[in-house]
Every structure is written in C-alpha cells, then in structure tokens.
Amino acid sequence: MTQFALPLVTATSAETIVSGPSLGPVLAALAASEDWPFRTAILAGPSRSGKSLLARWFAQGTGGDAIDDADRLPEDVLFHRWNRAQAEGRPLLLVSSRLPGAWHIALPDLASRLGAALLIEIAAPDDELLRALIEDHAARRGLVLGEGVLAWLLPRIERSHAAAEALVETIDRLSLERKAPVTISLARDALAERVHGHADGQWQPRLL
Secondary structure, three states, X not given: OOEEEEEEEOXXXXXXXXXXXXXXHHHHHHOOHHHOHHHEEEEEOOOOOOHHHHHHHHHHHHOOEEEOOHHHXXXXXXXXXXXXXXXXXXXXXXXXXXXHHHOOXXXXXXXXXXXXXXXXXXXXXXXXXXXXXXXXXXXXXXXXXXXXXXXXXXXXXXXXXXXXXXXXXXHHHHHHHHOOOXXXXXXXXXXXXXXXXXXXXXXXXXXX
C-alpha cells in the first residue's frame, strides 16, 4: 500500500494520503504553488476522492489558504478571500466538486480571476491506487483481504474512489452478518449488492 503521512496530527494519529501514479501530478502541482498563475489554483474531483485531505496537507505544508467547497460560497465572499490572499502574498487553493465549466460564476471580476487559475483535477484511480484504497479502507475496518480476493475484485470494481469505499463497507457488513471471513464468494455477493443485484459480479453503470 502506498501512503505518506500528512503534517497534520489528529487526536488519535497522523492522517495519511493513499497515493498512486494517477495522483502523482496532483501532488506535484500542489507542491509547486509558487508557479501558479496569481498563486491561485482550483482543486476539483469526484466525491470521496480526498480533496479536503489534500487541501489540509497543502495548507499545512505551504502556509497557504485552502477553501473547501469553494463553489458553494457566496461569490462576494470568495472574491474577498482571493483579494486577501493576493494582498498577503499567500497561495490560494479553491476546492470544488465541479469543474470550472460546470461552475457558473456571475461576478465578472471573480470569473476572470478564477478563469486564470491553475486547474488541478483528480482523475479516476489507476489500478495501483484502487488497490491501495481498497486495502486502506479494509485495514481501517480490521478486515483481512487475501491476495486472491483482491485479484478477483480489481478487474470488476467501478473505477472510482467512492466505489472502493462503498464496496469495502458492504464486504465488512456481509462478513459481520455471516460471521465469516472474506472469501471470493463473499466479495462476489458484496459486489453484486453494490451494483443493483447483478449477480454475475460485473459492474454496471448506476442510472441516476
């Protein structure tokens, strides 16, 4: 499992970021805030992809200003934060669940400034990161996933951070309900449950 500790300690332990090749460009961009246009960047990514954790790592490591859920803030508040960061010479990281094209900004001055910001996008996890995410979620729950189970799951699971977390949660629940270790058979049932009853274990897109 590829992890590194954040310079941020909670009441129980240091938080960690699970990393892989697909996250490498994100980490490199966050570590190079001196190269950002106007020292401003937008970190965008899907649900449960670690945006807030990465923002905390950035803020702790650089002394910059990180604003979580920036796309939900009133535009005048966000514009004030941008101006303050510029005045103080601090890098500003805006965290958003929406890409700039889907994040409509009505205030012209703010739109022009954020339009010039560096976009840092968290992509879908690669195989190495997906495996590490599954192992990390399992370890947090005290689950033991054998190599055979992992090898069976990886080609079949949806390629998303949220899917990895939800699948491990379902595996854990089924294991507790059945009072049984995690086998390929149990993992197959968990995967089928996660994909609306597709008993063949192959992931199907969820219709919204």
